[in-house]
Amino acid sequence: xxxxxxxxxxxxxxxxxxxxxxxxxxxxxxxxxxxxxxxxxxxxxxxxxxxxxxxxxxxxxxxxxxxxxxxxxxxxxxxxxxxxxxxxxxxxxxxxxxxxxxxxxxxxxxxxxxxxxxxxxxxxxxxxxxxxxxxxxxxxxxxxxxxxxxxxxxxxxxxxxxxxxxxxxxxxxxxxxxxxxxxxxxxxxxxxxxxxxxxxxxxxxxxxxxxxxxxxxxxxxxxxxxxxxxxxxxxxxxxxxxxxxxxxxxxxxxxxxxxxxxxxxxxxxxxxxxxxxxxxxxxxxxxxxxxxxxxxxxxxxxxxxxxxxxxxxxxxxxxxxxxxxxxxxxxxxxxxxxxxxxxxxxxxxxxxxxx
Amino acid sequence: xxxxxxxxxxxxxxxxxxxxxxxxxxxxxxxxxxxxxxxxxxxxxxxxxxxxxxxxxxxxxxxxxxxxxxxxxxxxxxxxxxxxxxxxxxxxxxxxxxxxxxxxxxxxxxxxxxxxxxxxxxxxxxxxxxxxxxxxxxxxxxxxxxxxxxxxxxxxxxxxxxxxxxxxxxxxxxxxxxxxxxxxxxxxxxxxxxxxxxxxxxxxxxxxxxxxxxxxxxxxxxxxxxxxxxxxxxxxxxxxxxxxxxxxxxxxxxxxxxxxxxxxxxxxxxxxxxxxxxxxxxxxx
Numbered sequence: 001x002x003x004x005x006x007x008x009x010x011x012x013x014x015x016x017x018x019x020x021x022x023x024x025x026x027x028x029x030x031x032x033x034x035x036x037x038x039x040x041x042x043x044x045x046x047x048x049x050x051x052x053x054x055x056x057x058x059x060x061x062x063x064x065x066x067x068x069x070x071x072x073x074x075x076x077x078x079x080x081x082x083x084x085x086x087x088x089x090x091x092x093x094x095x096x097x098x099x100x101x102x103x104x105x106x107x108x109x110x111x112x113x114x115x116x117x118x119x120x121x122x123x124x125x126x127x128x129x130x131x132x133x134x135x136x137x138x139x140x141x142x143x144x145x146x147x148x149x150x151x152x153x154x155x156x157x158x159x160x161x162x163x164x165x166x167x168x169x170x171x172x173x174x175x176x177x178x179x180x181x182x183x184x185x186x187x188x189x190x191x192x193x194x195x196x197x198x199x200x201x202x203x204x205x206x207x208x209x210x211x212x213x214x215x216x217x218x219x220x221x222x223x224x225x226x227x228x229x230x231x232x233x234x235x236x237x238x239x240x241x242x243x244x245x246x247x248x249x250x251x252x253x254x255x256x257x258x259x260x261x262x263x264x265x266x267x268x269x270x271x272x273x274x275x276x277x278x279x280x281x282x283x284x285x286x287x288x289x290x291x292x293x294x295x296x297x298x299x300x301x302x303x304x305x306x307x308x309x310x311x312x313x314x315x316x317x318x319x320x321x322x323x324x325x326x327x328x329x330x331x332x333x334x335x336x337x338x339x340x341x342x343x344x345x346x347x348x349x350x351x352x353x354x355x
Numbered sequence: 356x357x358x359x360x361x362x363x364x365x366x367x368x369x370x371x372x373x374x375x376x377x378x379x380x381x382x383x384x385x386x387x388x389x390x391x392x393x394x395x396x397x398x399x400x401x402x403x404x405x406x407x408x409x410x411x412x413x414x415x416x417x418x419x420x421x422x423x424x425x426x427x428x429x430x431x432x433x434x435x436x437x438x439x440x441x442x443x444x445x446x447x448x449x450x451x452x453x454x455x456x457x458x459x460x461x462x463x464x465x466x467x468x469x470x471x472x473x474x475x476x477x478x479x480x481x482x483x484x485x486x487x488x489x490x491x492x493x494x495x496x497x498x499x500x501x502x503x504x505x506x507x508x509x510x511x512x513x514x515x516x517x518x519x520x521x522x523x524x525x526x527x528x529x530x531x532x533x534x535x536x537x538x539x540x541x542x543x544x545x546x547x548x549x550x551x552x553x554x555x556x557x558x559x560x561x562x563x564x565x566x567x568x569x570x571x572x573x574x575x576x577x578x579x580x581x582x583x584x585x586x587x588x589x590x591x592x593x594x595x596x597x598x599x600x601x602x603x604x605x606x607x608x609x610x611x612x613x614x615x616x617x618x619x620x621x622x623x624x625x626x627x628x629x630x631x632x633x634x635x636x637x638x639x640x
Contacts, residue, residue, distance in 0.1 A: 031541040032464025039455035040470060042511040045496075047477045050488030057491065068491060123374055137626070138378045141385075144622050144629070146570035148588040149611035152595060153388045156403070156604050163387055163404040231381070236633055243634055292483040295572050299592055310483040317487050318577075327487050334484040341479070 058327035064317065073324075080328035091325060093208045094312060098329075100209070102291060102308040104218035108226045109233075110286040116230060117237035117282065118275075122267070124238070125245045136242075143235035147295040150232055155179065155300060158224040178224040182305030184216025185223055219305025225296050233289075237282045244278040245271070284344045291337050309333045392416065392609030399604045415605040419613065429582070430610055433590035437569060437614075440505050440586055444568035447510035449560050453553070455511070456519025457545050461531065471520075478513040483573065490577040500579035505586075509574050515560050518635055522556030523549060559632040562625055566618055587614045 057068055058080055066072030084095045124135045142150060157163045158178040165175030176188070190196075198212030206214065218226060248271060261269065272279075297311040307315075309329055317326030386406055391399050392415055393408040402409070417423050421431045458464065459471050489508050498504030526549060534548045550557065572588040585593070591610055622629050 027541055028462045029464045032458045032462035032467060035454045035458035035462060035541075035545075036464075036470055039451040039511040039516055040473070042451065042507065043474065043477050043513060046489060046492060046508040047480055047485065047513075048473075050485060050492045051480065053491050053495075054488035057487075067495070120377065123370070123377070126370075129374075135374055135378055138381045140630075141619070141622070142381060143633070144566060144618055145615045146572075146588055146611075146618070148570070148572050148592050149614040152591060152607050152611040153384050155595070156391065156399075156608060157384060157387065159400075159403070161400060161403060166404045231384075235381075239630055239633055288481065292481050294483050294486075295592075298572075298576075299595055301596070310486075313483075314486060317490075323487065323491075330484045330487055334481060337481050337484075338479070 054327045054330065057323055058331055060324045062323045063321040064323045065321070068323075076324070080324045081332070083325065084328055084332065088208050094307070095309070095329065095332075096208045097304060098307045098309045098312040100214060100216075101219070101222055101306060102293070105222060105226060105229075105293060105308065106287065106290045108218060108223075109229050109290050110283065112226075113230045113234045113237060113286060114279070114282050116234040118241050118279075120234060120238040121241035121245055125242060136238075139238055140235035142232045145232070147232070148299060151228065151296050151299040154224065154228040176220045179221045179300050179303070181220035182303055184219055184305075186215060186217030188220065189217075219303070221300060221303050221306045225293075225300060225306060228296060229290070229293065233286070237286070240278055240282055241275065244275050248274050280344070280347075284341060287344060288337060288341050291333065291340070309336075388608045388612055392605050392612060394605050396602055396605060400602050412605075415603075415609045418606055419609050428594060428606065428610070429585070429590070430587075430613075432583070433585050433587045434613075436584060437586040437588070440502065440575075441565060441568040441571075443502070443506045444510055445561060445564040447506070448512060448515055448564040448568075449557060451511040452515035452560060453519045453550065453557060454545075455516045456521075457523050457549060459516065460520045460523035461528075461549070462541065474513045474516050478517065486573055486577050489574070493578055498578075500581045500584060502584065504578040505575050505584065508578070509568065509571065512564075515564065518560055518563075519553070519556055521635075522553040522559075526552050555628075558625070558628050559635060562621060562629055562632045565621060569618055 053068070057073065059075060059077055060068070060073040061076050061080075062068055062073035083089055083091045086092065120139050124132055124139065126132070129135070158165075160177040160180070162178075164178070168175040176183075198210065202212035202215070203210050292310055293308055294310045294314070297306050297308050298314070300306055310333060313326045313329035313333065315326075316329060317323045387404070390406045390408055391403075393411055393413065394402075395408075395410060395412050395414070398409060418428060419430045421429070455474075459467060459474070493499050493504045493508065496504075498507065530552065531544050531548055534544045539547070570588065571586075572592060575584075575586055575589045576592075578584075582590075587610070591607065591614060594610075595607060
């Protein structure tokens with residue numbers, strides 16, 4: 001830009017051009033704001049303003065029926081947050097349970113979907129693979145469908161007499177009544193070995209729940225949702241791994257082939273380290289999205305064993321008319337996600353700086 | 356491990372068996388879904404794994420398409436609402452996001468970096484956290500139980516603005532300068548020169564916006580409670596909730612399948628772009 005104007009030959013058109021240019025420059029100030037303001041107003045109105053408003057609500061007791069600025073919303077300071085984090089009330093117990101449920105959900109889904117996505121990507125990456133695009137499409141298709149529609153299918157598959165339990169019965173396993181079962185996976189497994197009650201040390205109560213309760217594992221209902229989410233999201237992450245795999249030059253692999261490494265060593269020592277940026281991206285995206293699980297929880301019904309903070313925030317507000325408490329839960333979740341994703345980004349940046 | 360190395364026949368067999376097993380896991384639920392939609396209610400429950408409806412019936416499909424009087428499932432209305440809402444959201448998003456993306460990429464105006472910082476900041480707000488806050492604003496603006504209340508809150512998104520900015524940045528500035536020197540204003544340059552060059556970006560954003568607005572559920576849930584405004588996702592979810600443990604599975608699975616079809620069509624028609632759009636959406640994080 002500067003080059004053209006600086007090197008402009010002194011000709012007849014030069015003054016006209018300069019005039020036009022300053023005219024355009026002047027327009028860019030107004031034009032820029034005209035271009036950006038519709039979207040900007042929308043973002044302010046429906047993202048920034050709502051956050052500010054909800055922060056205010058989280059410091060009040062408000063039932064949602066009157067205007068939040070009227071006397072109907074009573075300022076109670078930090079009490080909503082205090083009730084969620086201390087005091088041992090039912091509010092705190094429910095919140096603790098929702099954190100536990102979501103924690104196990106994240107703990108199982110994130111590693112499983114990452115590993116499965118990587119395995120699928122490696123399987124369909126073969127250049128001479130027959131039916132390559134068929135397999136890719138098959139693995140990816142669940143990712144594009146609506147979470148509501150897919151959850152309905154899984155509710156059918158996982159009912160007491162559903163397809164999953166029928167398949168399990170072929171190998172002699174009597175499947176649980178998945179979505180109606182709020183017992184923890186680990187407790188059920190211990191039950192198989194005859195352990196039904198907690199040992200003395202596990203009765204110690206931390207944050208409204210005993211150690212025995214905290215270590216119950218995901219409820220059977222949550223296990224079904226875990227399987228559903230792994231199944232639907234692995235396709236998207238497979239695509240990310242696939243794109244990365246295709247960027248890894250064949251020469252690198254061929255070079256290590258000459259060194260006499262077998263296929264597995266080659267994959268583990270050469271390919272996996274080169275996939276690290278993608279691996280971190282997939283883990284970060286997975287971590288952020290799994291703490292937000294909502295649609296699947298909503299559809300599978302009000303179950304102690306599946307309630308997550310996002311769903312608890314919704315029911316607290318819309319079903320129990322405690323919007324102040326519901327907004328406080330949303331902000332605690334916001335804080336948690338921000339801390340986790342910042343930590344991830346920090347680790348990612350640190351590692352990049354090293355290399 | 357990889358199919359590139361031809362390997363021994365035995366290894367190749369294992370490889371293909373593994374692939375086919377995985378493919379079965381991914382496709383069988385859809386096959387069961389289609390088969391179940393042609394079953395009777397008792398047959399669906401009694402033979403949940405069977406792929407052959409016995410007896411074969413189209414009763415559920417008749418209900419879905421509104422051939423039988425049934426007020427609990429107004430599928431044609433839900434379909435119409437989904438079409439209206441997702442079409443408006445997609446058109447508005449593509450237009451507003453690309454305008455803003457263009458300004459942030461190409462126009463110099465005071466406060467540009469501050470605006471861009473704000474866009475990036477809103478990108479990091481988790482959608483679920485916005486449910487209650489959005490409900491508050493929708494109510495305050497008098498948009499509760501209106502189409503506008505469902506459309507406007509998600510008629511623009513930071514990710515789309517960011518995506519379009521990236522596409523516009525890739526256009527060589529010389530192309531636009533030529534148009535400007537020829538006397539085209541900012542709007543004409545944008546509309547006739549830059550936007551057509553960035554059509555890959557426009558297509559990407561269109562696909563992403565359609566997919567996400569068609570599949571959207573939570574945002575519609577808090578925007579109203581009138582059955583007249585149910586979309587497919589909201590109607591299906593609340594229908595499922597009203598059933599409790601009841602078993603109208605052929606109906607709900609058939610309706611769920613029809614909900615999937617439009618996105619599936621877009622997927623198969625624009626497969627190449629679809630894959631690209633998912634990747635660019637993921638990389639933003």
